[in-house]
Amino acid sequence: MSTNLVVNETNQGCRIALLKDKDLVEFHFEEDSNLFKVGDIFLGTVKKVVPGLNAAFIDIGYEKDAFLHYLDLGPQVSSLNKFTKYALTRKNTSAKLSKFKLEPDIDKAGKISQVLSKNQRILVQVVKEPISTKGPRLSCEISIAGRYLVLVPFSNVVSISKKIAESDERKRLTRLINSIKQENFGIIIRTVAKGKDVAELDRDLTNLMDIWHECVKNLKVAKPRAKVVGEMGKVSSLLRDILNESFDAVNVDSPTIYEEIKTYIKKIAPDREKILKMYNGKTKIFEQFGIEKQLKSLFGKSVSLPGGGYIVIEHTEALHVIDVNSGNKSNSEENQEKTALNVNMEAAKEIARQLRLRDMGGIIVIDFIDMRRTENKKKVYNAIKDEMKEDRSKFTILPLSKFGLMQITRQRVRPELNIITHEICPTCNGTGKISASILIADTVEKNIDYILSKQNEKTLTVVLHPYLYTYFRYGVISKQMKWFLKYHRWVHIEEDTSLGLSDFKFINSIGEEIQIN
Numbered sequence: 001m002s003t004n005l006v007v008n009e010t011n012q013g014c015r016i017a018l019l020k021d022k023d024l025v026e027f028h029f030e031e032d033s034n035l036f037k038v039g040d041i042f043l044g045t046v047k048k049v050v051p052g053l054n055a056a057f058i059d060i061g062y063e064k065d066a067f068l069h070y071l072d073l074g075p076q077v078s079s080l081n082k083f084t085k086y087a088l089t090r091k092n093t094s095a096k097l098s099k100f101k102l103e104p105d106i107d108k109a110g111k112i113s114q115v116l117s118k119n120q121r122i123l124v125q126v127v128k129e130p131i132s133t134k135g136p137r138l139s140c141e142i143s144i145a146g147r148y149l150v151l152v153p154f155s156n157v158v159s160i161s162k163k164i165a166e167s168d169e170r171k172r173l174t175r176l177i178n179s180i181k182q183e184n185f186g187i188i189i190r191t192v193a194k195g196k197d198v199a200e201l202d203r204d205l206t207n208l209m210d211i212w213h214e215c216v217k218n219l220k221v222a223k224p225r226a227k228v229v230g231e232m233g234k235v236s237s238l239l240r241d242i243l244n245e246s247f248d249a250v251n252v253d254s255p256t257i258y259e260e261i262k263t264y265i266k267k268i269a270p271d272r273e274k275i276l277k278m279y280n281g282k283t284k285i286f287e288q289f290g291i292e293k294q295l296k297s298l299f300g301k302s303v304s305l306p307g308g309g310y311i312v313i314e315h316t317e318a319l320h321v322i323d324v325n326s327g328n329k330s331n332s333e334e335n336q337e338k339t340a341l342n343v344n345m346e347a348a349k350e351i352a353r354q355l356r357l358r359d360m361g362g363i364i365v366i367d368f369i370d371m372r373r374t375e376n377k378k379k380v381y382n383a384i385k386d387e388m389k390e391d392r393s394k395f396t397i398l399p400l401s402k403f404g405l406m407q408i409t410r411q412r413v414r415p416e417l418n419i420i421t422h423e424i425c426p427t428c429n430g431t432g433k434i435s436a437s438i439l440i441a442d443t444v445e446k447n448i449d450y451i452l453s454k455q456n457e458k459t460l461t462v463v464l465h466p467y468l469y470t471y472f473r474y475g476v477i478s479k480q481m482k483w484f485l486k487y488h489r490w491v492h493i494e495e496d497t498s499l500g501l502s503d504f505k506f507i508n509s510i511g512e513e514i515q516i517n
Contacts, residue, residue: 002248007235007261008285009254016235017291024294026356028238036062036126036136039145039231041215043084043222044138046120049113056116058124061225064135068124070112074141076154077115078103083154084123087219095216097184102154121224131412144208144215144229147240147268148193148201149177151208155186163191176201182209207267236264250276253285297439298357305350308450309343313354319363322351326369337376340369344380352387361393361412370404381406440502441471445479447516451506452487459509461492468504469495 004019018026044058047065057065074080079102087093094100106115116122128137144151158177160170176198177187193201215229222228231237235257239250250265252258258278265273279285286292297304304310305327312323324347326339351366371377377400384397384406394411401407444462451457464472472479472493483491499505506514 004248004289005235005238005250006285006289006291007250007252007254007257009257014235014254014257015286016238017286017289018238019289019291022290023353024291024298024357025353026238027295030235035227036060036129037231038126038129039237040126040227041142041229042124042126043219043224043226043228044122044124045224046116046118046122049116049118051111051113054112056112058122058138059225060124060126060136060138062130062135064130064133066124066126066136066138067134068138068140070110070115072127072137072139072141073106073112073115074139075105075108076102077106077140079154080123080140080142081115081120084121084219087216088121088222091220093216093220095213096182097153098182100184102184123219123228128412143188144211145237145240146190146204146208148190148196148204149208150188150190151205151212152186152188153212154184156184157186158189159186160189161191161193164189164194169194173201177205180205185209204268235261239264240268247272247275251279251285251289252276253279293439297442298354303350303354305343305346307342307346309346311347311350311354313358319365320360322354322364322366324366324368337372340371341376341379344368344371344376345383348380348383349387352384352391355388355395355408355410356391356393359393359412361410364408364410366406366408368400368404368406384408440504441468444468444472444504447506448483448491450516451514452489452491455514457508457514458489459492460489460514461494461507463494463496463499463505463507465499465501465503466495466497467501469493 002021004022006017006019008015008017013029013031016026016028016030017024042060044060044066046056047059048057050056053069055067055069058068060066079100082103083093083097083100122140123142124138124140125142126136127139130136142153158174158181160173164170164173173189173193177189180198180202181187187205211229218226218228235252239261250261252261255278258276262273262276265276279288281288284292286295301314302310302312309324309326312325314321314323324344326343347366347368354360355364368380371380381397381399388395388397391410396409398407444464448460448462451460462472480491480493483489496505506516508514
């Protein structure tokens with residue numbers, strides 16, 4: 001499977017698309033104005049302690065105070081507060097913690113008023129970006145993520161990803177990390193560390209220690225609300241998390257971002273530097289790689305499935321609801337149960353993709369087409385689990401209920417992505433909206449395929465807007481000619497200026513209109 005990362009710089013920020021075999025699987029938009037990204041570390045001030053919530057509101061410079069719950073303080077918060085106080089008052093405080101005396105862990109069932117007080121300065125990290133009317137969510141469990149490791153100051157615990165299942169590999173990695181880590185620094189070993197030698201792990205750990213030293217250096221001169229250390233750019237953080245041998249290319253159209261990525265790849269994987277390419281084509285980069293078209297077709301309320309079915313995605317205040325429908329073109333199987341299974345299996349793949357694409361979080365309820373057989377329900381459940389293996393967000397999937405509903409909870413740390421997939425109608429001067437015009441030609445072709453292949457019409461005439469008429473007849477080997485070569489039947493095309501750009505009709509041999517739902 002080939003993997004390609006495409007980066008497009010815009011006036012508002014940069015758009016990042018992750019393609020697998022040319023299919024869009026992840027899309028991110030990083031706004032230049034976003035000053036509170038996940039991973040950023042701030043020197044905050046306690047504005048209010050709320051015993052009823054067992055939480056505190058922290059001022060880190062956002063228009064609304066950030067939220068810090070007692071359970072997000074972390075066991076070592078007393079050590080963190082002690083070190084923060086030393087760093088702010090004693091300029092000779094060392095970033096090395098080998099001589100720093102750790103404080104006892106706080107009580108898991110304690111009260112936040114026992115730990116924090118109003119106007120106290122505290123080092124915090126953003127774990128959830130501002131969403132809707134809510135400010136950022138914070139944690140005092142400071143962690144600095146690298147490619148293979150995560151550095152956790154004020155801890156001595158070495159933990160390892162549960163996805164590394166082999167006992168011998170877990171023991172090997174734990175032994176290596178214990179031999180190179182410094183005292184009073186905990187380490188989380190990430191899944192991608194599997195099989196890596198000590199030199200690569202040590203290089204990653206050295207980079208993380210450099211970031212921690214920078215953090216302490218900035219903390220000594222920091223003012224309240226100041227960002228002590230910022231998370232790296234979204235492109236670099238994506239590469240940090242997903243760069244592997246399957247990557248074919250990273251295509252960028254911005255010289256600034258190109259240099260940033262080049263520096264980062266040179267640091268973490270110098271042998272992969274050749275995959276970075278500067279795009280200088282005349283066509284816009286997202287058009288060149290077919291991403292614009294995919295964005296229009298994948299972010300609508302309704303998303304088509306390859307076999308003729310479709311899914312409908314609805315968003316409510318409390319949860320997301322996804323309905324799976326078979327449509328009228330997916331009844332080719334000999335019985336209803338098999339049709340339902342095939343559509344549900346296709347839907348499972350597309351739903352897993354949509355959750356990543358839109359970064360949908362919270363509770364997701366999926367209404368699959370009813371199936372009677374238990375083994376078929378299990379197949380759909382396993383399909384969803386397999387498709388979501390590469391999802392980096394934490395999630396929980398429950399099996400289908402007796403009503404055919406599946407429930408998924410998925411962690412969300414950023415605002416959900418929403419792309420407008422409707423345009424102002426060119427035929428009604430903006431009084432209505434139509435489906436994105438970029439998809440109309442595809443819709444016409446799909447319907448022609450269905451009429452000629454499934455309904456076996458002998459004679460077909462398509463009536464179109466002049467623009468589409470020209471599009472299908474343009475070129476030495478036009479679309480119309482390609483249809484003849486494919487179906488061995490000539491499709492007649494007529495233009496009708498009374499039709500809107502998105503309107504079209506199919507006429508059979510006796511002049512009757514063919515109804516397509």
